[in-house]
Structure formats: C-alpha cells, structure tokens
Amino acid sequence: MFGKANLVAFLLATGAAASSVEKRQACPDVWREIARELRFFFADEEGYCTDDARAAIRLPFQDCFPDGGCDGSIILSEECYNRRDNAQLVGICASLSQYYKRFGVGAADLINFAAAIATKVCPGGPYIPFYIGRPDNAFEATRGQIPPPTLNSTDMIEIFAERGFSPDELVALVGAHSVGKTLRSVPLDSTPEMLDSRIFYSQTQYGDAPETLPSDRSLALDPVTIDTWVLFSRDQEAWERAYIPAIEKMILQGNDPALLTDCSILIRDAFEL
Numbered sequence: 353m354f355g356k357a358n359l360v361a362f363l364l365a366t367g368a369a370a371s372s373v374e375k376r377q378a379c380p381d382v383w384r385e386i387a388r389e390l391r392f393f394f395a396d397e398e399g400y401c402t403d404d405a406r407a408a409i410r411l412p413f414q415d416c417f418p419d420g421g422c423d424g425s426i427i428l429s430e431e432c433y434n435r436r437d438n439a440q441l442v443g444i445c446a447s448l449s450q451y452y453k454r455f456g457v458g459a460a461d462l463i464n465f466a467a468a469i470a471t472k473v474c475p476g477g478p479y480i481p482f483y484i485g486r487p488d489n490a491f492e493a494t495r496g497q498i499p500p501p502t503l504n505s506t507d508m509i510e511i512f513a514e515r516g517f518s519p520d521e522l523v524a525l526v527g528a529h530s531v532g533k534t535l536r537s538v539p540l541d542s543t544p545e546m547l548d549s550r551i552f553y554s555q556t557q558y559g560d561a562p563e564t565l566p567s568d569r570s571l572a573l574d575p576v577t578i579d580t581w582v583l584f585s586r587d588q589e590a591w592e593r594a595y596i597p598a599i600e601k602m603i604l605q606g607n608d609p610a611l612l613t614d615c616s617i618l619i620r621d622a623f624e625l
Contacts, residue, residue, distance in 0.1 A: 379615035387622035394473040400545035401474035407444035408470035418493035421606015424459025428490040460486035477547040478592040483612040505570035524594035538563040553585035
C-alpha cells in the first residue's frame with residue numbers, strides 16, 4: 353500500500369523534476385555548447401585548472417566591482433587591454449570576446465558563465481550560481497575602483513562594505529586566490545591548480561605561501577576577520593558555504609535578480625549529465 357509518507361516523497365520528487373525541466377527550458381541550449389568548449393579550455397591534461405581558468409574566476413570581480421556592476425564592459429571596451437591591473441586577463445578577455453561574437457550571448461552573462469565553469473573545473477571548486485539577462489555596456493568603467501593588493505585590511509573592509517559585502521564575505525571571496533598568481537606568475541599558495549581553501553588560508557596566515565598579497569596577509573591577522581580566516585583554513589565546506597552566496601552577490605552587482613533568469617542548473621548539467 354502506498355503510504356502517506358511515500359506519497360509525499362513522490363509528490364516532492366515529481367515537483368522537483370518538473371521544476372528542473374522548467375528551468376532547463378528557460379535557459380537557451382547555446383550555453384550547453386559553450387560549456388562543452390570551456391570545460392576543455394579550462395582543464396589541463398591532468399584535470400587541473402589552467403591559467404585561463406584562473407583568469408576566468410577573477411574576471412567577474414574586475415567587471416562587477418566598479419560602478420555600473422556586471423555589464424560586460426571589461427570585454428566590450430578596452431578595459432582589459434589598457435589597464436595594468438588587468439594584464440593577466442588579456443587572454444581570457446580575447447577568448448571570451450570571440451565566444452561573445454560567435455554565439456551571440458550577453459557579454460556580462462558570459463563572464464558569469466565562464467567563472468562558474470572554471471570554478472568547478474578546478475579541483476575542490478564548488479558550483480556557483482549562473483544568471484542570464486544582464487544588459488551589456490560597451491563603455492569603460494571609471495578607473496581607480498579596483499582596490500589594489502597593497503591595501504590594509506581596514507581599507508579593504510571599508511571598500512567592500514560600500515558594495516554591500518560584510519567582512520566575512522570579503523574573506524570568503526579572497527579564497528579564490530587559492531588558484532591565483534601574482535603579476536610575476538608566482539602562485540599565492542603551493543597548490544595553484546586546486547581551489548583548496550585550507551592550503552591557501554593556512555599558508556597565508558603562517559607565511560608559508562610562495563607569495564602573499566599584502567591585503568590578504570592583513571586580513572589573515574586582523575582581529576575583525578581572523579576567526580573567519582582560521583575557520584576556512586580548517587574547513588573547506590565552511591568556506592564553500594560562505595563563498596557561494598558571496599560570489600552570487602558579486603555576479604549580481606548592478607542588476608536586479610528579479611529581472612534575470614537563474615540558469616544555475618546548466619552548470620550542474622555540464623558536469624553531471
């Protein structure tokens with residue numbers, strides 16, 4: 353006999369399946385083709401993430417943090433090519449510009465999508481949200497709005513607070529530096545091919561990393577952020593739980609989520625189907 357508990361479970365499963373179908377139908381198939389190419393592009397022969405993946409993970413910050421938010425201007429204007437702090441992004445900007453022209457998708461959406469694929473390609477990386485429907489902008493963002501890595505923690509906390517980020521969210525976002533490198537291509541932890549928070553946060557705190565950004569070191573030791581920093585150095589899952597909503601806030605900067613379509617399901621499909 354089909355018990356009440358089984359019936360409830362069946363109805364919930366049916367509803368979830370129907371919801372998934374509806375979400376997939378609302379998301380253009382072109383993104384699936386892009387995902388197949390980006391997965392190959394972002395992984396090396398051993399399955400680790402490449403420099404292009406690292407750049408793709410960083411790109412949303414450079415596009416979304418300035419006034420105007422996530423608008424694709426870093427690809428559609430000359431931002432990537434005429435600003436020193438974007439020197440490591442020239443290659444990914446050129447590549448995504450070709451995808452933009454070839455597939456006819458939004459540049460701002462493409463930046464979010466590439467970051468989501470790259471994050472999951474890197475071993476240890478979580479699934480992050482993906483939205484479509486952002487309006488693009490071909491005009492350069494105002495210069496001087498990306499905080500330099502030489503700032504101390506107090507200044508970093510203040511600047512991020514102006515964009516709506518808490519100190520804990522800032523510390524979580526910094527975890528992406530686990531796959532980062534300096535402008536001289538020196539890694540910021542000993543395993544730059546993996547998004548492993550425990551290695552990055554612990555090595556930054558104890559001075560064991562190949563190189564450390566002054567702003568990261570300051571955050572690691574600041575009384576306001578040290579407890580969160582230590583937590584992430586011990587618990588990868590705790591970092592993921594904090595990073596996912598923090599990066600979601602980043603990729604929605606300057607946009608109303610109610611006007612966008614949540615296509616996060618396509619990221620899971622790219623790796624699980």
